[in-house]
Amino acid sequence: MPYYRSVGEVPRKRHTQFRQPDGSLYAEELMGQEGFSSDSSLLYHRYLPTAIVAAEEYTPPTWSRVPNLPLKPRHLRTHKLDGTGADPILDRQHLLANDDVRISYVVADRPSPLYRNAVGDECLYVESGAARIESAFGVLGVTAGDYVIIPTSVVYRIVPVAPDPLRLLAIEASGHIGPPKRYLSVRGQFLEHSPYCERDVRGPEAPLLVEETDVEVYVQHRRGWTRHVYANHPFDVVGWDGHLYPWAFSIHDFEPITGRVHQPPPVHQTFQGPNFVICSFVPRKVDYHPLAIPVPYNHHNVDSDEMLFYTGGNYEARRGSGIEQGSISLHPAGFTHGPQPGAPERAIGAESFDELAVMVDTFRPLDLCAPALSCEDTGYAWTWAGRTSGTDRS
Numbered sequence: 001m002p003y004y005r006s007v008g009e010v011p012r013k014r015h016t017q018f019r020q021p022d023g024s025l026y027a028e029e030l031m032g033q034e035g036f037s038s039d040s041s042l043l044y045h046r047y048l049p050t051a052i053v054a055a056e057e058y059t060p061p062t063w064s065r066v067p068n069l070p071l072k073p074r075h076l077r078t079h080k081l082d083g084t085g086a087d088p089i090l091d092r093q094h095l096l097a098n099d100d101v102r103i104s105y106v107v108a109d110r111p112s113p114l115y116r117n118a119v120g121d122e123c124l125y126v127e128s129g130a131a132r133i134e135s136a137f138g139v140l141g142v143t144a145g146d147y148v149i150i151p152t153s154v155v156y157r158i159v160p161v162a163p164d165p166l167r168l169l170a171i172e173a174s175g176h177i178g179p180p181k182r183y184l185s186v187r188g189q190f191l192e193h194s195p196y197c198e199r200d201v202r203g204p205e206a207p208l209l210v211e212e213t214d215v216e217v218y219v220q221h222r223r224g225w226t227r228h229v230y231a232n233h234p235f236d237v238v239g240w241d242g243h244l245y246p247w248a249f250s251i252h253d254f255e256p257i258t259g260r261v262h263q264p265p266p267v268h269q270t271f272q273g274p275n276f277v278i279c280s281f282v283p284r285k286v287d288y289h290p291l292a293i294p295v296p297y298n299h300h301n302v303d304s305d306e307m308l309f310y311t312g313g314n315y316e317a318r319r320g321s322g323i324e325q326g327s328i329s330l331h332p333a334g335f336t337h338g339p340q341p342g343a344p345e346r347a348i349g350a351e352s353f354d355e356l357a358v359m360v361d362t363f364r365p366l367d368l369c370a371p372a373l374s375c376e377d378t379g380y381a382w383t384w385a386g387r388t389s390g391t392d393r394s
Contacts, residue, residue: 003188003189003198003243004241004242004243005203005241005242005243005245006239006240006241007137007138007203007204007205007206007207007239007240007241008044008138008206008207008237008238008240009044009238009239010042010044010240010241011044014042018044020046026044026045026046026238027045027046027047027048027049028042028043028044028045029042029043029044029045029049030042031043031151031153031242031244033151033152033176039242039243039244040242040244041137041240041241041242041243041244041245042240042241042242043136043137043237043240044237044238044239044240045237045238046209046232046236046237046238047231047232047236048231049234051230051231052228052230052231053214053229053230053231054228054229055226055228055229056226056227057224057225057226057227058218058224058225058226058227059225060090060220060225061090061091063093063369063370063371064369064370065094065097065367065368065369066367066368067365067367067368068330068332068365068366068367068368071332071334071335072332072335072381073330073331073332073335073337073380073381074328074329074330074372074376074380074381075321075322075323075327075328075329075330075376075377075380076095076328076329076330076372076375076376076377077324077326077327077375077376078095078309078326078327078328078375079324079325079326080374081093081105081107081371081374081375082165083107085109085110086106086107086108086109086110086165087106087111087112087113087158088106088108088112088131088158088160088166089106089112089113089115089157089158089218090112090113090115091108092104092105092106092168092170093105093106093369093371094369094371094372095328095368095369095371096307096328096330096366096367096368096369096372097366097367097369098362098364098365098366098367099174100173100174100175100273100275100276100362100363100364101171101172101173101174101273101274101275101276101360101362102171102172103169103170103171103172103307103360103366104170104172105167105169105170105328105371106166106168106170107165107166107167108129108158108160108165108166108167108168109160109165109166110160111157111158111159111160112157112158112159113157113216113218114155114215114216114217114218114234115155115156115157115217115218115219115220116153116154116155116156116217116218116219116220117150117152117153117172117220118152118153118219118220118221119152119172119173119174119220119222120152120172120173120174120175120176120177120273120274121149121150121151121152121173121175121176121177121178122148122150122170122172122173122177123147123148123149123150123170123171123173123177123271123273123278124142124147124148124150124158124169124170125146125147125148125168125169125170125171125311125358126143126144126145126146126147126148126166126167126168127144127167127168127169127309127311127326128144128164128165128167129143129144129160129162129164129165129166129167130143130144130161130162130166131143131158131159131160131161131162131166132158132159132161133148133150133156133157133158133159133248134156134157134158134159134208134235135150135154135155135156135157135204135208135235136154136155136208136234136235136236136237136240137154137203137204137237137240137245137246138203138204138205138206138207139204139206140202140203140204140246140247140248142248145251145252145311145312145356146249146250146251147248147249147250147251147270147271147278148247148248149177149178149246149247150246151176151244151245151246152176154245154246155217155234155235156246167326169311171273171278173273173274174274175273175274176273176274177271177273177278178271178272179194179270179271179272180269180271180272180277181272183195195255195256195257195267195270196249196253196254196255196270200249200250200253201247201248201249202247202249203246203247203248204245204246207237207239207240208235208237209235209236209237209238210233210235210236211233211236212232212233213231213232213233214229214230215229215230215232215233215234216228216229216230217229217230217234249270251270251280251282251356251358252282254270254280254282256282256283256284256285258284258285258286258288259287260288260289260292261292262287262292262295262296263287265279265359266279268280268281268359275363275364276360276362276363277360277361278358278359278360279358279359279361280358280359281308281315281355281356281357281358281359282355282356283313283352283353283354283355283356284352284353285351285352286347286350286351286352286353292348293344293347293348294347294348294350294353295316295317295343295344295347296317296338296339297338298336298337298338298339299336299337299338300333300335300336300337301333301361302333303333303363304361304362304363305330305331305332305333305361305362305364305365305366306329306330306331306332306337306359306360306361307328307330307331307359307360307361307362307366308329308331308358308359309327309328309357309358309360310323310324310325310326310327310328310329310355310356311325311326311356311357311358312325312355312356312357313353313354313355313356314353314354314355315357316339316343316346316347316350316353316355317338317339317340317347318339318340318343319340319342319343319346320340320342320343321340321383322377322379322380322383329380330366332365333365338384340383340384341384341386
């Protein structure tokens with residue numbers, strides 16, 4: 001996490017006696033990454049965070065996962081997945097996945113159970129709606145345009161708070177997600193060339209205390225899922241400090257980097273994860289060379305699959321392809337992609353673009369899950385040829 005925070009009550013020195021009003025000791029819990037060699041936080045619990053009274057295997061909904069065969073660009077219409085009675089964690093519909101990252105979508109209208117992802121960090125993007133992210137660290141209020149980073153093994157839940165359903169894109173890593181290293185000093189401060197900084201980052205500001213016993217927590221781990229029952233509610237932390245905690249950042253606070261000619265996608269990078277990056281495309285002034293062509297040139301990133309989630313405005317390079325609010329495009333390695341026919345000419349002379357999109361570039365191929373195939377626009381691959389249908393030869 002970019003910077004140190006202290007919330008609630010903590011003793012002056014670490015690992016020293018810190019007593020409750022009745023004279024008993026608060027229970028310390030150190031949450032740390034990379035075997036005590038990276039970011040950590042120290043939490044002080046009213047009750048033992050180790051006290052479970054039951055554990056049973058849990059079988060979550062599973063989705064088939066198949067390679068992108070035949071290899072072609074894909075267009076997924078996530079709003080076709082709308083349903084009723086969904087919670088924002090257990091009812092996520094997985095769309096794309098590899099061994100490094102899993103990308104899912106959910107339309108939620110009720111609170112989730114308590115949940116711990118012990119596989120890796122999560123990055124949640126709020127397409128619409130609003131929610132409370134409740135955790136042992138406190139509460140984060142989030143709304144449309146917010147990214148939320150949930151570190152590995154934090155117990156949390158999501159509570160929708162708006163009249164309309166909560167729409168979330170969930171990016172689950174097999175490792176840690178954070179700001180790109182090139183944005184940070186050797187001591188972890190955001191540098192001057194970074195497109196966002198500490199002032200843009202929000203963390204929990206007060207403890208969240210819940211008195212409850214025999215509390216279920218769903219745990220996703222490296223060998224499956226387990227449902228633990230804790231003797232006391234995990235939200236019993238009176239104070240904590242450190243660099244590791246859930247945090248939020250709004251895509252609307254991302255400051256775009258522009259130039260005289262078209263800038264490559266790394267200028268939009270927002271986060272990095274194991275073998276993938278997350279980028280933000282936001283409203284911005286565009287290229288100002290007198291002969292500039294503002295939309296992207298045809299390109300083939302030979303090492304990456306590129307996924308784009310379209311979440312607002314008008315994405316000029318995709319006009320005429322059927323892309324709409326909530327669409328996801330997948331442009332795989334092995335396929336040269338670029339603007340739709342006519343887009344380069346139309347863009348000449350434009351001063352700004354009003355677009356909002358989240359991009360995930362992965363360095364291993366993304367497989368397709370069953371919900372993705374159920375909402376696919378199968379004509380997308382042929383739109384560069386001016387057609388709405390084509391033939392797959394397997």
